[in-house]
Amino acid sequence: MQTNINNKDIEAILNSLIEGTILVKNGFIENVNDALIQILEYKSKDELIGNLATGVLIPSTTEKFLEFNKHIFQEVNLVSNYGDLIPAILKINDIKIQEQDYKIVTIIDLREFREKDTLLFKQSRLAAMGEMISMIAHQWRQPLSAMSSILAKLKIRTLKSKNEEILNFNKEFDNINNYIQYMSKTIDDFRNFFKDDKQKEYLDINDVIDITITMIKPILDSKGIKINVNKKEELNKIFTFKNELIQIILNILNNSIDAFEENNIKNGKIDINLSYCENYLRIVITDNAGGIPENIISKVFEPYFTTKHEKNGTGLGLYMCKVILEKHFSGTINAKNIEKGSSFSIDIRI
Ligand SMILES: Nc1ncnc2c1ncn2[C@@H]1O[C@H](COP(=O)(O)OP(=O)(O)O)[C@@H](O)[C@H]1O
Ligand SMILES: [Mg+2]
Structure with a gap:
């Protein structure tokens, strides 16, 4: 030729x-x-x-x-x-x-291939975890409700007693019962969270925040971190994906928990603020964990960006938040520093 x-x-x-x-x-x-x-x-x-x-x-x-x-x-x-x-x-x-x-x-x-690999891996791991939680929930339901009914029987018997000390058991029984209810509720919340039913529902945003906090409360309590939610009574229901929203908020809360630990902050405090802006619902989550160094703040939403090399950070948390928000919520997420910490602001179209 x-x-x-x-x-x-x-x-x-x-x-x-x-x-x-x-x-x-x-x-x-x-x-x-x-x-x-x-x-x-x-x-x-x-x-x-x-x-x-x-x-x-x-x-x-x-x-x-x-x-x-x-x-x-x-x-x-x-x-x-x-x-x-x-x-x-x-x-x-x-x-x-x-x-x-x-x-x-x-x-x-290779960036794009790697991203897809890791996301797939993460998703399949989530699915496997969902199945396990579902099994645990199933196995625990029966013993938990049996414990509840034993307590109820004991309560009736102690109520018949004339003995002051035995009557006092009642308060303790109520406490135990509360713990049992709490355990059934958390396991149900986790099970629902991992369920693979990606459908929009009408949600009360206050409820979504409550569920999220119930899931993470034991960790916050064990580290002495206070959380305060500024609920909006006048907020109406939004039609959206529940589990994704929970996942996004959990990711942000988990980062704050990490930051409290890294910066050795004793009086950790997280605030969640809800508001409406035009046709957006805005969720602002702030902490007093020391903030994000200014030279990296523009990178925190990039895939694999992490400063937690010793702790095996994946650098995917905020990236996933951003992708889920943009894809499923026509939303946005932004980070900035405030006086003593960081502030993440999520806008969701309603
Ligand atoms: N509340 C926060 N305070 C300080 N730094 C934060 C906070 N949230 C995120 N960051 C920074 O953003 C980085 C990326 O977060 P993320 O995407 O969740 O990945 P990972 O948590 O695996 O490091 C973190 O490594 C950290 O440096
Ligand atoms: Mg993270």
């Missing part, structure tokens, strides 16, 4: 590829395509051409390889314009162009 492809044509071909592509000569970047500029978040090629290729491609000390579409590729990290590390796989080929030796490096950005 006789073709006359010139440099312009080669450039047009490279720019039409999905993969990021770098043309390297003697270790220096000779040219790059549009996909690569996009992956690395540069504005133009000129910022890259002439640099050492190892400036954007971090050669790993221990070489790692990865199977992708049944082929084995080298796994590397790319450095973006802003210094972020981007997981990628690459393939290097030697080519000759006009009698000169070049290396052509093609690169696939």
